[in-house]
Structure formats: C-alpha cells, structure tokens
Amino acid sequence: MLIVKKFGGSSVADKDRIFNVARRCIEEYNKGNDVVVVLSAMGKTTDGLLKQAAEINPNAPKRELDMLLVTGEQMSVAYMAMAMASLGVPAVSLNAFQVAMHTSSAYTNARLKRIDTERIRHELDNRKIVIVTGFQGINKYDDYTTLGRGGSDTTAVALAAALHADACEIFTDVEGVYTADPRIVPNAKKMSEVTYDEMLEFATWGAKVLHNRSVEMAKRYNVQLVVRSSLNYAEGTVVKEDTKMERMIVSGVAADKNTSRVSVIGVKDEPGTAFKLFNYLAKKNINIDMILQSVGRDGTKDISFTVASTNLHDTLDTVKEYTDNYGGHVEYEDDVAKVSIIGAGMATNAGVAAKMFEALYNARVNIKMISTSEIRVTVLIDENDVTRAMRAVHDAFDLGDD
Amino acid sequence: MLIVKKFGGSSVADKDRIFNVARRCIEEYNKGNDVVVVLSAMGKTTDGLLKQAAEINPNAPKRELDMLLVTGEQMSVAYMAMAMASLGVPAVSLNAFQVAMHTSSAYTNARLKRIDTERIRHELDNRKIVIVTGFQGINKYDDYTTLGRGGSDTTAVALAAALHADACEIFTDVEGVYTADPRIVPNAKKMSEVTYDEMLEFATWGAKVLHNRSVEMAKRYNVQLVVRSSLNYAEGTVVKEDTKMERMIVSGVAADKNTSRVSVIGVKDEPGTAFKLFNYLAKKNINIDMILQSVGRDGTKDISFTVASTNLHDTLDTVKEYTDNYGGHVEYEDDVAKVSIIGAGMATNAGVAAKMFEALYNARVNIKMISTSEIRVTVLIDENDVTRAMRAVHDAFDLGDD
Numbered sequence: 001m002l003i004v005k006k007f008g009g010s011s012v013a014d015k016d017r018i019f020n021v022a023r024r025c026i027e028e029y030n031k032g033n034d035v036v037v038v039l040s041a042m043g044k045t046t047d048g049l050l051k052q053a054a055e056i057n058p059n060a061p062k063r064e065l066d067m068l069l070v071t072g073e074q075m076s077v078a079y080m081a082m083a084m085a086s087l088g089v090p091a092v093s094l095n096a097f098q099v100a101m102h103t104s105s106a107y108t109n110a111r112l113k114r115i116d117t118e119r120i121r122h123e124l125d126n127r128k129i130v131i132v133t134g135f136q137g138i139n140k141y142d143d144y145t146t147l148g149r150g151g152s153d154t155t156a157v158a159l160a161a162a163l164h165a166d167a168c169e170i171f172t173d174v175e176g177v178y179t180a181d182p183r184i185v186p187n188a189k190k191m192s193e194v195t196y197d198e199m200l201e202f203a204t205w206g207a208k209v210l211h212n213r214s215v216e217m218a219k220r221y222n223v224q225l226v227v228r229s230s231l232n233y234a235e236g237t238v239v240k241e242d243t244k245m246e247r248m249i250v251s252g253v254a255a256d257k258n259t260s261r262v263s264v265i266g267v268k269d270e271p272g273t274a275f276k277l278f279n280y281l282a283k284k285n286i287n288i289d290m291i292l293q294s295v296g297r298d299g300t301k302d303i304s305f306t307v308a309s310t311n312l313h314d315t316l317d318t319v320k321e322y323t324d325n326y327g328g329h330v331e332y333e334d335d336v337a338k339v340s341i342i343g344a345g346m347a348t349n350a351g352v353a354a355k356m357f358e359a360l361y362n363a364r365v366n367i368k369m370i371s372t373s374e375i376r377v378t379v380l381i382d383e384n385d386v387t388r389a390m391r392a393v394h395d396a397f398d399l400g401d402d
Numbered sequence: 403m404l405i406v407k408k409f410g411g412s413s414v415a416d417k418d419r420i421f422n423v424a425r426r427c428i429e430e431y432n433k434g435n436d437v438v439v440v441l442s443a444m445g446k447t448t449d450g451l452l453k454q455a456a457e458i459n460p461n462a463p464k465r466e467l468d469m470l471l472v473t474g475e476q477m478s479v480a481y482m483a484m485a486m487a488s489l490g491v492p493a494v495s496l497n498a499f500q501v502a503m504h505t506s507s508a509y510t511n512a513r514l515k516r517i518d519t520e521r522i523r524h525e526l527d528n529r530k531i532v533i534v535t536g537f538q539g540i541n542k543y544d545d546y547t548t549l550g551r552g553g554s555d556t557t558a559v560a561l562a563a564a565l566h567a568d569a570c571e572i573f574t575d576v577e578g579v580y581t582a583d584p585r586i587v588p589n590a591k592k593m594s595e596v597t598y599d600e601m602l603e604f605a606t607w608g609a610k611v612l613h614n615r616s617v618e619m620a621k622r623y624n625v626q627l628v629v630r631s632s633l634n635y636a637e638g639t640v641v642k643e644d645t646k647m648e649r650m651i652v653s654g655v656a657a658d659k660n661t662s663r664v665s666v667i668g669v670k671d672e673p674g675t676a677f678k679l680f681n682y683l684a685k686k687n688i689n690i691d692m693i694l695q696s697v698g699r700d701g702t703k704d705i706s707f708t709v710a711s712t713n714l715h716d717t718l719d720t721v722k723e724y725t726d727n728y729g730g731h732v733e734y735e736d737d738v739a740k741v742s743i744i745g746a747g748m749a750t751n752a753g754v755a756a757k758m759f760e761a762l763y764n765a766r767v768n769i770k771m772i773s774t775s776e777i778r779v780t781v782l783i784d785e786n787d788v789t790r791a792m793r794a795v796h797d798a799f800d801l802g803d804d
Contacts, residue, residue: 015458049477056417056481057488064487067495068480071473075451078470079458085466086459093469097499098544119544142500142521 001166002124003028006038006134006156010173011230012076013043015083021171021230022083025129029089034124036163038134038156039080041072062107063143066136070096070144073133073152080131091129094119096136096144101155103137103145110137110145112154112217115162132159150211157214161221168223170210171230176237177202177209179252179399184390187400191251193238198251201342201376215239242344249352250343250397255386257337260312261290261368263304264319267328274303280322286311290338290371290380300328304369306380309334336368337386340378341393347374359396365389403568404526405430408440408536408558412575413632414478415445417485423573423632424485427531431491436526438565440536440558441482443474464509465545468538472498472546475535475554482533493531496521498538498546503557505539505547512539512547514556514619517564534561552613559616563623570625572612573632578639579604579611581654581801586792589802593653595640600653603744603778617641644746651754652745652799657788659739662714663692663770665706666721669730676705682724688713692740692773692782702730706771708782711736738770739788742780743795749776761798767791 005028007021021037029035040046049068053060077093084091098119103110123130134152137145147154153170160168177199180188194202196219203212209227218225218239228236267273274293281288286307294302307315312334319330346352353370356377360367365388369380381389394400407430409423423439431437442448451470455462479495486493500521505512525532536554539547549556555572562570579601582590596604598621605614611629620627620641630638669675676695683690688709696704709717714736721732748754755772758779762769767790771782783791796802 018458053481053484056420057484059488060484061487064480064483064495067483067497068477071476071480074473074476075470078466078473079455081466081469082455082459082462085463086461093466095469 002034002036002163004036004038004156004160004163004165004168005171006152006169007040007171007230008152008173009040009043009045009076011171012039012080017230018079018083019087022080022087022089024230026084026087026089029129035129036120036124036159036165037080037129037131038152038159039073039076039131040134040152041069042076042079045072045075066107066144066146069146070133070136073135077131077133084129084131089129090127091131092123093131093133094123095133096138097142099132101137101158103139103147105139105141105145107143107145109148110139112137112147112158115158117162120159120163147213150213153211153214154217157217157221157223157225160223161217165223167226168218169226169228169236170214171228172209173229173231174209174227175229175232175234176227177239177252180390180394181255184255184387185253185394185400188252188394189399189401190234191237192235193240194251195242195344196239197242197375198342198344199239201340201373202252202254210239249345249349250341250399251345252342252399253390253394253397254340254342255337255390256340257383257386258309259306259336259338259380260309260315261304261306261333261336261380262312262315262319263302263331264323264328265302265331266300267303267323267326269297269299269301273301273326276326277303277319277322280318281315284314284318286315286318288315290369290378292369306336306338306369333368335383336380337383338378338380339386339389339393340376341397342376344375346376353377355396356393359392360389363388363392365392404436404438404565406438406440406558406562406565406567406570407573408554408571409442409573409632410554410575411442411445411447411478413573414441414482419632420444420481420485421489424482424489424491426632428486428489428491431531437531438522438526438561438567439482439531439533440554440561441475441478441533442536442554443471444478444481447474447477468509468546468548471548472535472538475537479533479535486531486533491531492529493533494525495533495535496525497535498540499544501534503539503560505541505549507541507543507547509545509547511550512541514539514549514560517560519564522561522565549615552615555613555616556619559619559623559625559627562625563619567625569628570620571628571630571638572616573630574611575631575633576611576629577631577634577636578629579641579654582792582796583657586657586789587655587796587802590654590796591801591803592636593639594637595642596653597644597746598641599644599777600744600746601641603742603775604654604656612641651747651751652743652801653747654744654801655792655796655799656742656744657739657792658742659785659788660711661708661738661740661782662711662717663706663708663735663738663782664714664717664721665704665733666725666730667704667733668702669705669725669728671699671701671703675703675728678728679705679721679724682720683709683717686716686720688717688720690717692771692780694771708738708740708771737785738782739785740780740782741788741791741795742778743799744778746777748778755779757798758795761794762791765790765794767794
C-alpha cells in the first residue's frame with residue numbers, strides 16, 4: 001500500500017509533536033507500506049515570516065513573498081527527516097523543486113498543474129519515507145509559488161492522485177468532520193463519512209477542517225480522503241463519492257462568522273445594473289455570495305450580497321466607485337453570520353428548508369437573507385444568534401448524540 | 403561594469419541593516435552598473451537552525467542539515483529583494499536551484515563545480531539587481547549542499563569568475579585587512595593591498611576576514627577582490643596577484659588561539675611511524691600543522707603537531723587508537739597559540755625569521771615550536787603571551803602607524 005499522510009502546522013509545532021508524527025508514520029512504514037508525508041510549516045512560522053516581510057515592505061512583491069514562505073515547509077520536512085533518522089528509519093525530505101511540483105505562475109495563489117513522481121518513486125523504492133513540503137510549487141520560470149489557503153491539503157491530495165495512492169489521510173487536531181462545531185453544539189456527532197459535495201459545502205461554509213480546493217481536487221481525481229486526529233487513533237471521517245446507501249437528509253450544520261452584508265440602495269431599476277456592480281467586484285477578486293435583489297420600486301431597486309468580512313473594506317471602496325458612477329448609496333452590517341444545513345439527501349426531500357426556518361422561528365432567530373443550493377440551505381442571521389441557531393437546527397434534524 | 407557584492411550575516415542581521423545594504427547596492431545600480439549581491443543568512447539564523455536540529459537529532463543526516471540550513475540564506479535574499487522593491491528598484495532573489503550552483507556531493511562541505519549564468523544574465527539584462535544565496539549549492543542528485551565555513555565568500559568569488567565580473571567586493575564589519583588585529587595591536591595599519599598568497603596565510607592563520615577557500619578560488623581564476631566595510635565608504639584592501647612593485651618584507655602579523663599542541667611520546671623510531679599516525683588522523687578529516695619530530699633516542703622518538711582546539715577531543719581519541727596499536731603515550735597543551743609574520747617579500751630576504759625571534763626574546767616570549775613557509779614564519783607560544791608577542795613583532799618590523 002502507498003499511503004499519503006498530511007500533517008498541519010500545529011501537528012509539527014515543536015520537537016515532541018514532530019516525534020509524535022514521526023512515530024506515527026514509522027508505524028505505517030513498519031507494516032511494509034510506502035509512506036509519503038506532506039507537512040505544513042511549523043506552528044506560527046508562516047505568520048512570523050509574513051510579519052517580518054510586512055515590516056520590510058508592506059507591498060512586498062508576491063514572487064519574493066513566496067520565495068520567503070517556502071522556507072517554512074522546508075524547515076519542517078528537514079526536521080522531520082532528522083527525527084525519523086534518529087528513530088532508525090531512513091527518510092528523505094523533498095521540496096517543490098526536488099519533487100518537482102509544477103504550478104501555474106500566480107504567486108501566493110498558484111494552482112498545481114503537474115507533479116513529477118520519478119524522484120518520489122525512486123526514494124520509495126529505496127524503502128525511504130518521503131517527506132514532502134506542502135503548500136508550495138514551482139512555476140515555468142523556475143520560481144517558487146505557494147498554493148494559498150489550505151495549500152498543504154491540496155498538495156497531499158494531488159500527490160495521492162499522482163502516485164495512485166491507496167489512501168490519503170489528512171491529520172488535524174479534531175477527530176473528523178462533525179455534524180456541527182462541537183464548541184458551539186456540545187452534542188455534535190462525528191460523521192463516519194461524507195460525500196465530496198457535502199464536504200465542499202462544509203468547507204466553504206466554515207467547517208475549517210479541509211479546504212475546498214483540496215476537496216474539489218479529491219473529487220476530480222476520485223481520491224478517497226480520511227480526516228482524522230494526529231493525537232489519537234480514533235476512526236476519522238471518510239470523504240468519498242456518494243454511494244447508494246441510505247443517508248441522512250441533513251448531514252450537519254455549519255456556521256461562518258467571517259461574513260458581512262453589503263447593500264447598495266437605490267440603484268437604477270434597469271438591465272445590467274447587477275452585472276456592472278458585480279463586474280467591479282470581480283475585477284478586484286472579491287468573491288461574493290448570497291445575492292439578493294429587491295423588486296424595483298419608484299424606478300430604483302436595492303442589491304444586497306455577502307462578502308467575507310476580511311474583504312469588507314475593499315468591497316466598500318469598490319462599491320463606492322460604482323455608486324459614484326451609477327448612483328445609489330451603500331449600507332452594510334458586519335455583525336452577521338451564515339448558518340447552513342448541508343446534506344446530500346436534501347436534493348430529493350421537500351420541506352427541509354421549511355423545517356430549518358421553523359426551528360429558527362421557535363428559537364426566535366431572525367433571518368435576514370436566505371440562499372440555497374441542491375444540498376444546502378443557508379441563512380444570514382445576527383452574529384449573536386449563531387449558537388442558539390445552530391443548536392436549534394441541530395436538534396430539529398436530530399443530528400446529535402443522545 | 404558588472405559588480406559582485408557579498409555581505410555577511412551581520413550586515414543583514416536586522417531591518418535597518420538590510421536597508422543599509424539595499425541602499426548601498428542601489429547606489430551602484432544607479433551608476434548604470436549590473437549588480438549581483440551575495441548574502442549569508444541573517445545574524446545568528448544558522449546557529450539557531452543548527453541548535454534546533456541538534457535537539458531533534460544530534461547526529462542528523464548531513465543531507466537533511468543542508469536542506470535545513472539553506473533556508474537561512476533564502477530568507478535573507480527574499481527580504482533583501484523586498485527591501486529593494488520598497489526603494490523602487492527591481493530586484494530578484496535566486497537560490498542555488500534557480501541559479502543553478504552545481505557542487506560536489508559532499509553534504510555540509512561541498513565544493514563548487516560549475517555555475518550556470520543564464521538565469522542571472524537574463525535578470526541583469528532586464529535591469530534587475532540579482533540577489534543570490536551564498537553558502538549553498540545543489541549536487542548531482544538535485545539535493546542541497548552547503549559549502550562549509552566561509553562558503554558565502556566562495557560563492558561570491560565563484561560568481562565573479564563565472565560572470566567575468568569587473569569587481570568582487572567582500573563587505574565585512576572591518577575596513578579591510580590590517581597588519582595585525584587592531585584589538586590586540588592598537589596601532590595596526592590597514593593595508594591598501596595584499597597578494598593572494600599573503601591573504602591565504604592571513605586567512606589560514608587567523609585573520610578571519612576572508613576564508614582561504616575563497617582566496618584560493620580568487621587566485622585560481624584571477625578574481626581581484628576588495629575587502630571593505632559595509633558601514634562606511636573607506637577604501638578597503640585589494641587582494642590581487644603579486645605585482646612587481648617594491649613591497650614590504652613583512653606585510654602583517656596574525657595570531658590564532660584556536661590551536662592545541664599534541665605530542666605522541668615514545669613511538670618506535672622506525673620508518674612509517676609518522677605516516678601511520680597521520681593516516682589515522684587524515685581518515686577522521688583532522689587537519690594538522692606545525693609537525694615536529696624529535697631525533698630518535700633509545701629506539702623511540704616523539705612526534706608533536708598542532709590541531710585546531712575544536713578538533714582536540716577527536717584528535718586525542720584518534721591518537722589513542724594509534725598508541726593502543728603501536729605504543730607510545732599522548733600529551734597535549736590547549737593553552738597555546740600561533741603567531742605568524744606574513745609577507746610576499748620574505749622569500750627573497752634573509753634574516754626575517756631571526757629578527758622575529760629576537761623581538762620575541764626581547765619580549766621574553768618562549769617559543770615552543772616553529773614552522774615556516776616561503777612567505778610566512780609561525781611560532782607556537784603560550785596563549786597568555788599573544789598580545790605581548792604580536793605587539794613586539796609588529797613593532798620590530800615597523801608595521802604600525804606612528
């Protein structure tokens with residue numbers, strides 16, 4: 001068996017944790033398996049590098065930021081190889097050049113295009129544990145790139161696909177994917193499996209376990225993932241293609257507080273208004289969702305949408321450019337949050353949204369906006385209502401442990 | 403003009419110093435010159451990485467040590483490129499892969515074999531300042547190597563040679579090469595020029611300004627070096643081929659306290675004794691110098707030599723293996739030092755050694771061992787006598803400022 005194991009920054013944050021990971025990988029190796037380990041930078045290393053860079057140049061060239069950031073993972077993999085060597089197991093660390101991991105040219109947000117497997121295969125054939133830097137690649141100029149948020153997960157999935165791995169395990173500090181965040185909903189239950197599509201909704205809507213780029217890639221290449229804890233041996237959550245088995249209508253509840261509502265009030269009620277507004281935002285790479293357009297009145301209408309709170313400032317600047325040209329004015333709310341129910345069985349079941357709204361009504365949670373997909377219903381509510389809303393919905397769909 | 407400028411770790415130890423170096427390079431660039439900058443790791447970065455590595459594995463594989471250490475220079479060059487960008491000058495950082503810098507396979511102590519210049523030329527043609535990681539290379543396996551002590555100087559000289567640079571400036575925290583260490587001999591004088599051979603002796607015997615590997619390479623490829631301060635614009639010391647001009651018999655005085663004397667007493671007085679002993683040491687990569695062999699007596703003889711104090715422990719272990727097999731016993735002294743006079747004019751002048759010994763006699767410094775080369779006379783003395791000895795010899799040859 002060839003197994004890819006990915007460990008995040010907190011799993012390799014210090015010497016003890018590095019040895020914990022090393023031992024865990026060696027157990028797999030000692031069963032006769034080929035083991036490829038993907039690591040992130042240790043603990044807060046990346047944040048530290050970014051902070052120093054910002055002190056030197058707040059608008060540092062992205063190419064140089066990537067040149068800097070990739071050192072973080074390179075340190076992790078070197079230390080890990082040293083730890084394994086001290087435990088008597090031959091290991092070799094490889095960075096994006098050595099693998100090589102080919103990406104698009106976009107610095108700080110590159111896409112993996114192709115992974116050479118020759119060097120890794122060669123090292124595996126020599127019965128070495130291969131430790132690969134996550135998050136990084138090289139582009140056609142032979143310059144380093146980084147993959148953006150969740151990049152190490154993506155590296156692991158891409159490696160599993162390229163190597164036709166038998167398993168791809170994503171280790172994290174939780175035991176798997178839960179029906180809701182256990183810190184908010186105490187009786188939340190670990191799911192034994194979820195579909196890629198459900199996981200995508202969980203990732204997008206704030207479950208924070210796996211980044212959606214890695215899930216999309218896993219789905220595309222049909223890489224079965226296991227999300228599990230680096231701290232214990234509990235069975236994790238398997239992320240896989242939908243199977244025919246009977247499944248819950250609703251799998252879980254997710255919340256995302258990093259959201260703001262922006263409304264453009266009193267824009268002209270004529271064709272192209274929304275297109276022009278969203279074109280302005282797209283040019284600035286601002287992702288929007290939960291778009292709501294009011295019915296026109298007095299020749300004007302209102303357009304509302306949500307953006308990540310981290311983008312609110314840029315969004316307001318951009319919208320102002322729009323209103324300066326096309327009229328209207330802007331209002332916004334930052335203390336809002338999205339709560340979603342997610343479930344692959346939802347598509348074929350009527351009344352799911354109504355049941356969610358009823359639960360929220362009973363919990364006296366006011367709904368500001370609604371958006372739905374085939375396998376998801378999302379409501380925008382007051383940030384202060386999130387805990388009450390999640391517990392109410394979680395209970396309504398009977399998701400928790402008893 | 404194409405100019406290679408090398409700055410050591412202390413010159414880039416913090417944000418202010420990074421900007422100081424950036425400005426200095428930009429001045430050169432703004433004159434219309436092509437500028438290639440070679441950097442070491444910032445301040446104590448390398449020591450910090452080595453310390454962490456030792457905590458994880460005191461016998462870490464050298465390949466992984468190099469994989470770890472090269473991140474230090476990579477951080478330096480990225481930060482420098484960011485600093486230059488913030489000053490409005492286009493710059494690009496390159497590591498050993500990107501250049502590429504091909505070396506021998508010996509991890510932690512590799513030799514540069516070949517430098518590709520295509521990428522650097524391309525970036526220079528685009529009017530960029532090119533910032534290159536010192537100290538590192540890649541070997542035929544596509545693995546990182548490091549060049550050992552003084553590696554960044556060697557990188558700079560090799561780059562200057564490969565690029566046929568018009569100048570190679572080694573910036574340091576002193577203003578050049580002095581007739582003696584100014585901390586020991588207060589009236590020591592900066593030399594305006596020294597020959598490669600003199601510089602080699604200064605480097606070998608403790609002047610600590612330039613590592614001898616870089617000087618050897620400069621001599622081989624006839625790269626004229628300038629050693630100068632990164633903190634001011636004082637003229638430095640030019641290191642170049644010997645010219646016909648009249649020169650001082652003695653250029654300067656150097657001392658090296660990192661030295662120990664080891665004596666093997668009572669070994670058999672027969673052919674091959676010394677060969678076998680030094681063979682044992684060579685196998686352990688222990689460099690020895692100042693060998694002294696006593697005249698045989700009672701069928702035995704004594705062999706004394708000096709080693710770097712940092713190698714004393716290994717040396718004593720190794721010599722014990724020898725004496726266990728071939729007889730004799732070991733004595734050693736650690737509180738000794740070497741003091742040398744160096745001068746290209748010495749070879750053609752008689753009486754130089756005698757004048758040195760006279761000065762030492764007058765200063766009541768006891769000489770324990772003597773060794774000479776064409777352009778050097780070295781004595782081994784008590785470590786406590788170093789200051790007195792250096793001042794006496796410096797005065798005797800009239801090397802100081804008045």
